[in-house]
Amino acid sequence: MTVHSVPDWLLVLLIGGMSTYCWRLAGVVLVRRLDPHGSALMLVRAIATGLVAALVTKLMIQPPGVLATTDIANRFIALGIGLALMVTLRRHQPLAIVAALLTLVCLEAIGLRLT
Amino acid sequence: MSSYDWRGFPVGMRALFGIPGLVMISSFLGFGAFVRSLGLQVDLGWYTTLFIWALPGQVVFLTMLAQGAGLIAIALAVTLTAVRLLPMVMLVLSKSRLEGQPRWPEYLAAHLIAITLWVIADRSLDRVPREQRLPWVMGIGTAMILAMLMTLTAGFYLSEALPPLVAIALVFMTPTFFGLSLVGGASYAFDYLAIGLAAALTPVGMIYFPQVDLLFAGVVGGLAAFLLLHPRRRRRR
Numbered sequence: 001m002t003v004h005s006v007p008d009w010l011l012v013l014l015i016g017g018m019s020t021y022c023w024r025l026a027g028v029v030l031v032r033r034l035d036p037h038g039s040a041l042m043l044v045r046a047i048a049t050g051l052v053a054a055l056v057t058k059l060m061i062q063p064p065g066v067l068a069t070t071d072i073a074n075r076f077i078a079l080g081i082g083l084a085l086m087v088t089l090r091r092h093q094p095l096a097i098v099a100a101l102l103t104l105v106c107l108e109a110i111g112l113r114l115t
Numbered sequence: 116m117s118s119y120d121w122r123g124f125p126v127g128m129r130a131l132f133g134i135p136g137l138v139m140i141s142s143f144l145g146f147g148a149f150v151r152s153l154g155l156q157v158d159l160g161w162y163t164t165l166f167i168w169a170l171p172g173q174v175v176f177l178t179m180l181a182q183g184a185g186l187i188a189i190a191l192a193v194t195l196t197a198v199r200l201l202p203m204v205m206l207v208l209s210k211s212r213l214e215g216q217p218r219w220p221e222y223l224a225a226h227l228i229a230i231t232l233w234v235i236a237d238r239s240l241d242r243v244p245r246e247q248r249l250p251w252v253m254g255i256g257t258a259m260i261l262a263m264l265m266t267l268t269a270g271f272y273l274s275e276a277l278p279p280l281v282a283i284a285l286v287f288m289t290p291t292f293f294g295l296s297l298v299g300g301a302s303y304a305f306d307y308l309a310i311g312l313a314a315a316l317t318p319v320g321m322i323y324f325p326q327v328d329l330l331f332a333g334v335v336g337g338l339a340a341f342l343l344l345h346p347r348r349r350r351r352r
Contacts, residue, residue: 015193017167020167020168020197020200024197024226025225027201027202027205028221030205031208048337049309049310050334051329051333052230053309053333054314055171057332061317067286070283093134093296097291100291105280
């Protein structure tokens with residue numbers, strides 16, 4: 001069987017869709033057996049948090065596309081400023097995001113290179 | 116016994132308008148440009164958005180397809196990126212599903228849940244009445260998919276036209292949003308430890324287990340944080 005003997009949408013549905021949905025389905029089945037306030041879901045929450053933290057870290061170290069042209073130190077300074085604002089201003093997220101983006105754009109505009 | 120209140124659906128759709136929508140739009144503008152850079156047609160981007168609906172899986176699928184990888188290898192690689200959806204689906208459903216109700220909305224909602232939806236739902240669902248929560252999840256998920264189909268098309272055709280600093284800010288928005296959301300949504304000590312441990316383990320995973328680096332760092336970091344600091348039930352005084 002070759003890639004081109006089936007229409008594209010069916011190929012994506014069978015190869016991409018099924019291999020993704022199986023994990024979602026497992027989530028639907030498993031969640032019925034757990035106490036919504038029990039420690040099993042606390043563990044699930046810890047792992048989900050860890051997965052997203054790992055994704056953020058990887059995007060910072062190995063960024064996609066045009067972000068790869070920026071300096072890694074500038075990216076971490078910008079994220080650090082966003083996080084600091086998030087903690088000090090107690091969850092004013094929009095402001096913290098704008099501050100982080102502006103920081104990176106400004107550092108790149110003046111061409112700061114620490115690494 | 117209460118049943119689902121579908122007035123939550125349009126409320127969820129409207130919840131997309133704001134920071135979460137901006138973040139997703141910025142990431143899908145980049146995705147549209149990426150589809151073009153692989154030399155593929157825009158319709159493949161649409162199909163992956165509809166059927167996979169998880170950006171890392173979509174990127175892996177299209178990259179391997181463009182490289183002419185085997186179908187079995189593609190399916191295996193995509194399924195590895197999709198493991199992280201399991202905890203997300205469980206957490207969103209545990210907050211939104213109703214006992215003793217028909218289950219078809221759960222199967223549909225499971226397809227719509229992705230990282231961004233979990234991050235938003237984790238904080239927004241508490242303000243939504245319980246009967247409206249699953250419809251709300253389906254509403255915001257549906258609105259997201261529709262918005263992303265349009266956004267990736269725009270990204271596909273506009274990819275060369277953006278000034279570099281604007282493009283940099285757009286791509287940087289995704290990691291920033293997720294990182295700040297995690298810290299903003301952390302409510303237990305183990306949340307902070309999970310963030311710290313997983314972040315520290317990520318470079319280790321990237322060096323030693325490049326195929327499963329995120330799974331390694333996320334699962335080991337999350338599990339260790341939970342075992343060290345998980346909250347024991349408070350006794351009533």
